[in-house]
Amino acid sequence: MLSRQGSQMRRLARAKLDEIGNMLRALLPRLPHAPRGGWIAGTREALGMSRSDLARRLGVSPGSVTKLEMSERAGSIRIDTLRRAASAMDCELVILVVPRQPLQSMVDQRRLQRYGADIDRAATHMSLEDQSISETMRRHLLQQAEAAIPDSTLWRESPIG
Structure with missing residues (x-):
């Protein structure tokens, strides 16, 4: 129960940061480069x-x-x-870490990557039947991956377990 609450809290935190990140990613190309001398x-x-x-x-x-x-x-x-x-100089210092893509997308991609063996098997079976993985199937696999791979292990380089 506690782990599930922690996972939900992290998902909420990612959603809030993704709102800000989306705005900042749109702004980044319009920001000026530093003056020549800094x-x-x-x-x-x-x-x-x-x-x-x-x-x-x-x-x-x-x-x-x-x-x-x-x-x-x-x-x-x-x-x-x-x-x-x-x-x-009566200025504010602003330092930003702006994810290149939404955090939730990064987590989903990593989780699916870690859960890849099952996805690869499903994709192989479906390709033999001339099908592709639907969005519904992707969501289903992601739900299974979320149950199998907690957030706390997503970024470890070692195999699951």
């Missing part, structure tokens, strides 16, 4: 703020701001450092 330098320069001004606001040396901007361009900046720099 977001910190681009924002700082657009504000008319010198490196010395930003350094003073951060309580560091101007050379540290140069290193900070270089580490952002190199992709090695620490998130807390980026957050402090954004705050010093």
Whole structure:
């Protein structure tokens, strides 16, 4: 019972995140690329703020701001450092992890992949009869897979069991 509730809670969480993910995936192609010198330098320069001004606001040396901007361009900046720099320029830092496809689709695909032996057998029998797996059959197989493969084991590389 507890496991089933946990599974339902994860499904609900995926549905909520999928709503947001769908919106963000539609938005991603329209987002601008980072300014040539990086977001910190681009924002700082657009504000008319010198490196010395930003350094003073951060309580560091101007050379540290140069290193900070270089580490952002190199992709090695620490998130807390980026957050402090954004705050010093009265900006918000937004970091997003956007799934390439809906989370529920990813889970369903993985579950069906792990449950593949039974699906392959069903597909083989159906292809011999010149049939394809219908959406109803797919849902049925997915229900069986959900019963056999809990969410907690989906991403393990070892065989089920």
